[in-house]
Amino acid sequence: MASKVSRAVHLVCSATVALAVLLLLGAGYGPVPALGKALVPGGGVWASASADTTVRSENLTLPDLDKPVKVSFTAEGYASVEAQTDHDLFLAQGYLTARLRFTQLDLQRRLGQGRLSELVGAAGLKSDKFELSLGLLRTARARWAATPPSSGAGQALTAYASGVNSWMSHLEKTGQWPTIYGLTGVRPRAWTPTDTLVVQGVLTQQMNFNTIPLDYDLLQRSLGPKLTKDWFPLQAPTPQRPYDTGPYPNLPPAPLTVHNANAADPAGTSASSARHTVSPTPAGEDVALPDTVRQLDFNSNAWAANGPRVAGGGAMLAGDPHLQTTLPSYWFQISLRSPGYQVAGGSIPGVPGVLVGHNEHISWSLTNAQTVATLYYREKLSSGRPDSYYWNGAWRPMRKAHYTIPVRGGSTVGLTTDLTVHGPMMTVLGQRVSVDWMGDFAHNDLDALLSANRAHDFTSFREALRGWKAPALNFVYADDKGHIGTLLVGDVPQTPKGSQPWLPLSGTGDEDVIGTTPYQALPHVYDPPSHLVASTNQRPAGSDYPYFLGTSMNFDPGYRQSVIEKFHTDRGALRPEDYTALQNDVTDELAVRLVPALLAALDGTELTGQQRAARGLLATWNHSMDANSPAASVWWTFLDSYLHEVFQPWWDAKKVPASKDRWILDLDRLPTPLREMLQHWTLDDPDNAAFTPPNAAHRDAGQVMRTAFRAAVAELSHKLGARPSAWAWAKLHTRQIPSITGAPGLGYGPYADGGNPWTVNAAGGRLNSSYGPSFRLVVRWTGPGASESLAIYPGGQSDTPATPWYDNLVPLWREKKYLPLPPPHGRADPTAIWSLRAGE
């Protein structure tokens, strides 16, 4: 009997274990994928191991091609496409990008569409909820619906999608899906033109979606209106360096020409057309732009010179847009040649055309304009009228957008977004507001970009970009006839006089956007007498510019601008190698301005031997944040200490909610407006009340600087040892190039390096930086249709870690080396060629 019971128990136990094992390995559990399917050596993740990831010469057939196409590669992976029709050009561009960057394409569109959770599980939910609320997908669909199929953009989008899907067909046939799909068991959908527009939206939101009005509101509620106005002024008191110094036309705002794809239609929002309402939408959880796509530090550079400033005359341009440095990179180098296009430079994977680069006659780069682009409205709501809001004299029903979010390893999550005439209702930084974001409008920016790719002079370039709306950008230009220019393009919304768009606005209708800055009134300059144009995210126009552009929280203080201008002044006619040197310069202009004041404050003060040594380092320093510079460490630590010494007592006394928005309100990030104010007070107002903490004895700038200096030396001594000469900046400061998947071990670094957030070779963020020069370009025009161009970026052309082209360009970028850009109208020296022809 006992034996029978024992056997029965064994049977039940073993059966249970067997079932559990089979279920776990066959279906997975929660975030753990089905490991049996994922790890079986003949499939799963191993399927990608047999993919031939080395690019070699091949003959390939693609459906939908009209005529043969040639794709060639240099040894480092720079790609060139030569096609006989524009349709084939973009089809080949889609195929090429998909073949080398498929995982990146899919991840970017999932991010924008709110479908990350489908792949990565519950970890993607926060991001998905944000994106579906903000509405990148709704906007992309509206943009595609408004794009005529026969238009340049329509044809390019369709052809590009066809190219991507050609590669996807190959993956389906062979089963050689990239590793992430083998691991998760998820299979991507076919690529559509809407997906390209979603990817475009992702970059747009990264560059110009911000919470500045809500941050101002938090500051007003804590610091109070006066201190907020004094410390975060609309116009910084320090000298700004606009590239357009006026005079400025004063024209009526241009009307909005398309509607917000994420807003309720004003014409349809009358009480009589109220839709059946469901139970009141709950307040909603706080949503925030995921840190993975948030541009935390704006520090792009673009400049151009001509005439006597360029060796041999002509014009020369340099551009290095700053984004998060990732593997793979945001950029994909390409040269495109067809009857309608001859263009080379950096493209955005997922988007046809070239975003920064040159064609046969003109070159361009860009910086983020950082003008106001996100407005917030406090809607008038009533508990007795759920799902309604008051606007223009009547209660209106909110339009509802419903979504279901599939979650790998979990239950599907439902999401409902309420839309008002201003935009989606979202809870941001703890406030329930509707969001009016310029990226939500159904414009045809791609058409503008493709037109710019075909422009041949400044007039046609400027006209082409009239249709570019979001994000607002500063384009810097140089051409083969020796002309240079800079222009701001994009929608800069204007609200009625008397309204304060840097704060949340009233949603009742009297503070709605009345239009945008007219295109002809946007800042621009052409062939200035100085023979130099430069944009470094600074305020582009002077204080008398008649349109609202933003506040001191929007713009760069101009430190990089100063360095670039001084570089041109101090040297004679420049060559490309001078520009590559300048792109890698790490001079800290703020240090140039403040270190003398610090040294003066320390004069006559009793210092310890260690403090004297540290002071001595500063006194002989060239203000360059070099990796081997101990003075750089002293300066940085002092500045951090100085800013905290001044503002931390106020932050504590006024209970500024720094945790609500770490990226703007946290003193550890040395917020730009506070740095500017500190510079201004130190040099021009050393007795400012800010130096005296609340309810404390009077202090002035000198006293605070001495305190901060002593604290800095003590901190460095504790961290790096007793000898100031050994406090190399590299011991504190590193750079890192993380994988876009977030997987540690698939990135590059961290490694010790120089620079800081406001040097020309910027290292955004704190002491471990993953923001910086994501692409570097130099183009020198030597005559009509003749140029030499160089480019490099920290990454590689492939997103597959197993390939040599995953990160092969990083060492070159680190060593400040550049590669020639394959010319759009000729051939580089290829090491591999794909010959594409029509067929299945």
Place this chain on the structure above:
Amino acid sequence: MTAETAVESPDRTARGTADAAQRRAGRLRLPAPALVAAGAVTVGLGAWADQWYLPFAVGLAAGVLTGRHRPGRLRTAALLVLLGPVPWGALLVVRALSGDTITATARTTAGLAGLPASATVTIALTLLVALLQSASGSWFGRALLRCFAWDK
């Protein structure tokens, strides 16, 4: 004169003889090597064909076959390794030798899974999955045999 001898029933006598023989003889032989090889090849070919569950199925069969003879823990463990991790591991080796980027793929997989980005981690996990299947299959097979075949 005839001596009286206590005579047991034939069944009890036979069983007792067999048990005694087992105890005297100690470990019995494993199933024939050919069977083991066949099992391993089945698992290997099944893995090639993307059939991830075969280590369990073959382990179950092995459990049934060895349940009666009880080969001992060490030999059982060896058997389970031969029927699970060995064919899976061998397939990975064959693929690596034929040029597939097994090590790099393993490293990428570990990184994507949030584990240390080391090829060893993924390969070890792969072999562990196979072993888990063969072991659980074997245990279940033995339990089945003991439950149903024993009662006959």
